[in-house]
Amino acid sequence: MSALLRFPPLRGVALAVAALAVTLSTVAPAANAASFPDKPVTLVVPYPAGGTPDILARVLSEDLSKRFGQTLVVENRVGASGNIGAQAVARSEPTGYTLLMCAFGCAVAPSLYKPAPYDVVKDFAPIVMVGTVPSVLVVNPSVPAKTVKELLAYAKANPGKLNSASSGIGTSAHLATELLNTKAGVKLTHIPYKGAGQVAADLLGGQVDMYFDNLPASLASIRSGKLRALAVASERRSPSIPDVPTFAEAGVPDFLITPWFGVMAPAGTPKAVVQTLNEAFVAALRTPAVSERMQQLGVEVGPGTPEALGAFIAGEDKKWKTIIQNNGIRVE
Numbered sequence: 246m247s248a249l250l251r252f253p254p255l256r257g258v259a260l261a262v263a264a265l266a267v268t269l270s271t272v273a274p275a276a277n278a279a280s281f282p283d284k285p286v287t288l289v290v291p292y293p294a295g296g297t298p299d300i301l302a303r304v305l306s307e308d309l310s311k312r313f314g315q316t317l318v319v320e321n322r323v324g325a326s327g328n329i330g331a332q333a334v335a336r337s338e339p340t341g342y343t344l345l346m347c348a349f350g351c352a353v354a355p356s357l358y359k360p361a362p363y364d365v366v367k368d369f370a371p372i373v374m375v376g377t378v379p380s381v382l383v384v385n386p387s388v389p390a391k392t393v394k395e396l397l398a399y400a401k402a403n404p405g406k407l408n409s410a411s412s413g414i415g416t417s418a419h420l421a422t423e424l425l426n427t428k429a430g431v432k433l434t435h436i437p438y439k440g441a442g443q444v445a446a447d448l449l450g451g452q453v454d455m456y457f458d459n460l461p462a463s464l465a466s467i468r469s470g471k472l473r474a475l476a477v478a479s480e481r482r483s484p485s486i487p488d489v490p491t492f493a494e495a496g497v498p499d500f501l502i503t504p505w506f507g508v509m510a511p512a513g514t515p516k517a518v519v520q521t522l523n524e525a526f527v528a529a530l531r532t533p534a535v536s537e538r539m540q541q542l543g544v545e546v547g548p549g550t551p552e553a554l555g556a557f558i559a560g561e562d563k564k565w566k567t568i569i570q571n572n573g574i575r576v577e
Contacts, residue, residue: 281341281518285316288508290346291330293323293440296412297459298346301375301506304538308529323440326413328354328362335368339513341522344372347509349417352561356569357415365562369509370519371554373526376544380417380478380502381489383463384455385448386470393476393495396455400431409433410453412441417504420565421457421478423574428497448472459504460485461542478502485543505547505561507554523551 288306290299302319309317322330327350334345345351347369355361363369382393388407390396400407409425411418414437422435436453438444441462447453449471456463457478464485466472476495477483479502492500508526510519527548529535539546568574 279517281521282313282315284342285318286313286342286344287318287320288344288346289330289334290319290321291323291327292321292348292412293442294321295445295462296441297378297461297504298348298506300461300542301539301544302346304535304542305375305526305529308532308535309525312525312529325362326350326354326415328358332362334509335363335511337511339370339511339515341510341514341518343511344522345369345509346375347507347558349504349561350413350415351509352558353415353420353565353569355562356566357574366555366559368512370512370514371551371558372508372510372519372522373530373551374547374549374554374557375506375508375526375530376539376546376548377503377505378542378544379460379483379485380421380457380504381460381463381467381483381486382421382455382475382478382492383448383458383467383472384475385451385453386473387451388454388473390475391473393490393492393497396475397429397431397497400429400433404432405434407433407455408436408453410436410438410444410448410456412444413437413439417459417502418444418457420568420574421502423572424500424502424568425497427572428500457502461544464543483543505557507558509554519551 288302290302292298299321306317306319322333331345331351334343337343352365355363355365384390384396390399409422411422419435419437422433425431426433444456445462448456449466460483463472467474467486474486474489476490476492478492478500480491482489482491530546530548536546
């Protein structure tokens with residue numbers, strides 16, 4: 246005699262399988278987060294080596310590699326004014342193992358390019374604000390101006406003669422040049438480069454006249470007299486160069502450019518992993534060695550919650566979208 250085999254109704258099987266899938270999907274991320282990181286983490290810098298984002302990433306990498314027990318690899322993935330590296334991170338697996346050193350240009354690119362290369366609010370998960378730096382207007386000593394007032398007078402008398410460099414379309418230096426043209430009624434010729442390193446070489450060599458640089462990158466040249474600092478585009482003077490006035494003090498009010506740097510992950514990264522990363526970066530930024538190095542570089546360290554960085558970036562996105570539209574700035 247054959248035994249009678251009884252199977253549960255198909256609907257019951259389907260429900261059991263679905264329930265098991267839901268359970269596994271919630272347990273797996275938690276397990277991954279608990280062991281994170283168990284392999285090297287890559288921090289993509291979408292700009293060439295030698296610029297401020299690269300400098301800050303490498304300052305943090307040594308401490309974080311020890312803290313993680315895994316190597317934090319700094320990878321320069323350059324091109325299209327930072328868009329290639331940013332897009333690569335946005336499209337990577339949201340596991341926390343591929344991060345982006347986001348900078349000022351991250352919040353500007355969506356308004357400059359058509360179609361937008363990414364949505365800075367929707368395509369990324371904020372991790373932590375690393376810090377902000379003053380934007381300083383530096384000129385080659387051959388430029389016949391020792392103050393902003395003298396520079397603008399020379400620019401008005403010689404339309405288009407002064408070349409203002411930037412490390413690419415949509416960078417803080419580019420937008421600062423366009424804003425100064427608008428606010429001061431001058432015509433500076435914008436010269437975009439493919440990276441801050443190339444700008445520095447040509448500025449020191451006199452091939453270009455002026456540059457709105459991130460203070461950490463130009464501080465040594467200012468102190469040695471190789472470059473002349475005319476003003477900082479911030480609300481107050483920088484302690485690193487206290488003799489250099491703000492633009493407001495120099496006669497150009499409401500001229501504020503705040504280069505910033507924050508770490509982002511792809512959207513969809515598990516919250517537990519985001520929190521682990523945030524805590525590690527905040528701890529690194531608060532160590533005496535890293536804090537002292539940041540101070541030497543003129544960086545105002547600003548670690549906080551992922552939510553704080555997200556709110557800041559949303560505000561930057563909105564602010565610069567308005568400025569770009571009002572000033573007719575676009576990528577040629």
